[in-house]
Amino acid sequence: MATLKDFSQATRAEVRAVREVVAALHDQLVAWNLVMWTAGNVSQRLHSADLLVIKPSGVRYEHLTPESMVVTDLQGNLVDGAGSPSSDTSSHAYIYRHMPEVFGVCHTHSTYATAWAATGKSIPCALTMMGDEFGGPVPVGPFRLIGSEAIGAGVVDTLKQFPRSPAVLMQNHGPFTIGRDAEAAVKAAAMTEEVAHTMWAAQQLGGVIEIAPDDVDKLNDRYQNVYGQH
């Protein structure tokens, strides 16, 4: 099996930098209330080699350090690190193999996004920030057992059907989000929980006003293409 020594100096430098990034983003999961105890993880794919950096399994967030992050290949095989990789690594790896434009993946069980997932309902688009960030409703993916490639395949299939959404709510499970890097994936996870919570609360009031598809298109186009960053 490969070890980090088999890779170039540039890759080893990229691993060091990405370990810092991925460790710091796990703190953001806690800071924005997206996770409980250890139930969430972030990864980033390298640009210089077919590797990814991800959270180790079963370590509490307060004990995470850049050094404790683990490196695997795109099959999820351990390449470097003291712990074993997160049990969700095979799902992350599947996404990277099948969506070459994706370099960051985040998975949480954040409360309101997961509540929608437990009902198998997509989140209706009634917020301008949903038009901006998701380009429509937040879609639901299929129920899949944990522990095979089935989850990754369900994520990829759903995201390809809804190409403007960086998030999918896997039924009975929770959200997976993607991005051009790990920070974008974590931002998408934060936005997913925020719109899930807001739309959940709106549903309880009754009388939600969905945004016309035409206006959703305009919002999304402007946010993604004209403005760039919010």
Next chain:
Amino acid sequence: MATLKDFSQATRAEVRAVREVVAALHDQLVAWNLVMWTAGNVSQRLHSADLLVIKPSGVRYEHLTPESMVVTDLQGNLVDGAGSPSSDTSSHAYIYRHMPEVFGVCHTHSTYATAWAATGKSIPCALTMMGDEFGGPVPVGPFRLIGSEAIGAGVVDTLKQFPRSPAVLMQNHGPFTIGRDAEAAVKAAAMTEEVAHTMWAAQQLGGVIEIAPDDVDKLNDRYQNVYGQH
């Protein structure tokens, strides 16, 4: 295009002071759970020149410093600062141009205020603190696409119809609040979310008792005119 050097020493000093204030108030948005990731911004208009200080676009709150705040004129054109101004700057600028008594503006997507906004319903007045702070229900403004003066105009039109309210819930979007300075606008944003959350919870219980308009008038008069500060 003007730069800060074109302005008086007094204005440059005011800019320095206001940058401190506006940066610190963004920390308050996070501390009181009014924002997620980057989805909210605060500005303050200067007294010594037709300028405003606002958050830069796309910067995470933890990275904000007084120096990173940007200065624009009241058309939203950049006058000083390394980043580009928040994408909501044209709305802030429109409000300042049309409401000369306003020197602070805050915009968030805070969860419960935005949930009410997604249903197009104003928040009924059943709390003495609503009488105090809003002088009645928190009003809803029209649906408007992002990226033109339409949002600012919708905010101003609604606030002029409800002159006792420092807040308007823009339909499908979120709250905008105003004040005599940025701190007052942020306080109004905090109070808007608090009454939105409380009244939302009360609605779920059923049987909300609204306060008689006459009593709302007495509460508001005393709070705004007799007592001054709470």
Next chain:
Amino acid sequence: MATLKDFSQATRAEVRAVREVVAALHDQLVAWNLVMWTAGNVSQRLHSADLLVIKPSGVRYEHLTPESMVVTDLQGNLVDGAGSPSSDTSSHAYIYRHMPEVFGVCHTHSTYATAWAATGKSIPCALTMMGDEFGGPVPVGPFRLIGSEAIGAGVVDTLKQFPRSPAVLMQNHGPFTIGRDAEAAVKAAAMTEEVAHTMWAAQQLGGVIEIAPDDVDKLNDRYQNVYGQH
């Protein structure tokens, strides 16, 4: 008007100690999410003189210090301190004058307690911790305008009707709580919000099982008389 110099050295020492206690308890209001911005206050009555120590009006919690706490007599007249006393001081003072066993008062607009108050419904007793702490439902007091003794009188009348409860939800306003000192009053405020939130959530599920009055009596007797502290 009296000043602190008119009082004994023992009283001046007690004032110093109580200022520390009351300032620190305002931090607890923030830490346990019982307040938003400035909407809550705590006071403690002195044992050595007919004085009370309370929060100054209109000061944000992060700026509070022991020195900034103000001292008033039991009519609410300022005796010592740079700011003016909280606008709720007359209510605190009324309670101390009419309930001589009370040496601490806390008032908040905490979210779920205030939601119950907006519906005029007392919180049904379906939690053993309600039996322990409140000896039954958390009672509702009358609607009263702010700015006179009417609020204090409404609080006292209701608490005398429900002598086991340290809390009353003033209709359309929020909770007032009492205790043998300020810490006990703040603990009661925290417990009031917690049971308000929990029972609110239980109501949404439906099928709440209230505790039999006989069992409530047993819980309350044991907690208050046998065990002492939890």
Next chain:
Amino acid sequence: MATLKDFSQATRAEVRAVREVVAALHDQLVAWNLVMWTAGNVSQRLHSADLLVIKPSGVRYEHLTPESMVVTDLQGNLVDGAGSPSSDTSSHAYIYRHMPEVFGVCHTHSTYATAWAATGKSIPCALTMMGDEFGGPVPVGPFRLIGSEAIGAGVVDTLKQFPRSPAVLMQNHGPFTIGRDAEAAVKAAAMTEEVAHTMWAAQQLGGVIEIAPDDVDKLNDRYQNVYGQH
């Protein structure tokens, strides 16, 4: 009555280590919003002697230190420590006496778990993390008055009926959780609140999709036996 001096040096060393662990885990109760004021406690049983380490009664979390933790025998009699043991000690002790594989117990009144408890309803299993951690619904135990062995007996009876669940919601009271050590019990308390909150929110949306018992079995088997840690 025994004192710590009656025990071996190894036991005294284990007490020192466990006091550190148990004190630190009380901070986790606060960090993950599982408790309000003092309403929750954690204990760990020793391996070298029939003793347990638990929170002292009536001390606020911010004042807890390893030294303030108290040691009792498995009848709940004080063996070491300045304060008196938590009023829930007899329940913890009963659990240890009747479930010899358990070395950690946690009790909270966490909001949403306690809301389910107030309705006497178990939490339906519609989340893969419930399959993983609980192997089915989170069960409800009987209503029991505080202050005797009745609570501990109710906890043990229910957990023996649902051997895959580390948690029981005692009716009208709140959750008790167990584990191979105190950390595992606190993790179970955190997971209990998280699934209680998520499933509560899902119920409000309506149309919850429960997971087929067969799939629950597969999830639980994999998580507990194949993967080990998450």
